[in-house]
Amino acid sequence: MTEIIYLKGDATNPMAKGNKIIAHICNDVGGWGKGFVLAISRKWKEPEKAYRKWYKGKNNFKLGEIQLVPVLDYISVCNMVGQKGTKTGSKGAPIRYEAVESCLKKLSKIAQEQQASIHMPRIGCGLAGGKWEIIEPIIRKTLTDKGIEVYIYDFD
Numbered sequence: 378m379t380e381i382i383y384l385k386g387d388a389t390n391p392m393a394k395g396n397k398i399i400a401h402i403c404n405d406v407g408g409w410g411k412g413f414v415l416a417i418s419r420k421w422k423e424p425e426k427a428y429r430k431w432y433k434g435k436n437n438f439k440l441g442e443i444q445l446v447p448v449l450d451y452i453s454v455c456n457m458v459g460q461k462g463t464k465t466g467s468k469g470a471p472i473r474y475e476a477v478e479s480c481l482k483k484l485s486k487i488a489q490e491q492q493a494s495i496h497m498p499r500i501g502c503g504l505a506g507g508k509w510e511i512i513e514p515i516i517r518k519t520l521t522d523k524g525i526e527v528y529i530y531d532f533d
Contacts, residue, residue, distance in 0.1 A: 379521045381513070381529055388413070388498050388530035389420045396493035397452050398445070400484060402500045404460040404471065405440050407432035412504045417454060423447075424454040431456070441479030445487060453493075455484055460505045470506025474515065477501055481519035494526035 384392060391397040401413050409418070409425050418425050427446045431438050444456040457480035460471040477500070488495055501507035520527050 381527045391496040393494045396491045398493045400455040400497040402459040403456045421448040428456045440476035443483045472501045472505040472507035478515045488525045496528045
């Protein structure tokens with residue numbers, strides 16, 4: 378079991394040695410253009426291209442699924458579909474906590490196989506409208522309790 382490490386900085390510039398996976402939440406309607414994805418797209422084009430291709434192909438593109446996109450030798454970006462649509466509606470905020478948990482369980486297996494650390498902003502708490510006090514225990518249960526190093530970045 379490890380603890381979540383909180384850092385000030387940019388999650389697209391992960392601060393660790395070895396294999397690193399940058400994880401973030403995507404919506405289930407193919408939208409890419411607001412929030413943390415802009416920082417990803419400024420640095421690498423592949424994650425957005427792969428996400429759009431995945432969405433258009435409908436190849437297992439749904440809530441709770443993930444897509445790993447290598448961007449450098451030791452860095453991959455994990456597109457995690459954990460948001461229903463893009464707007465708050467009658468069912469509340471777009472975040473779907475059960476989908477986030479499903480995504481993180483899948484990511485956990487990959488991180489263990491690759492001996493990778495996980496780097497992310499406070500996923501699901503920006504445009505998706507989620508609450509960190511709900512997300513953080515999910516991260517603990519799916520990742521840090523399994524010994525995976527997790528770094529959470531608060532952008533200055």
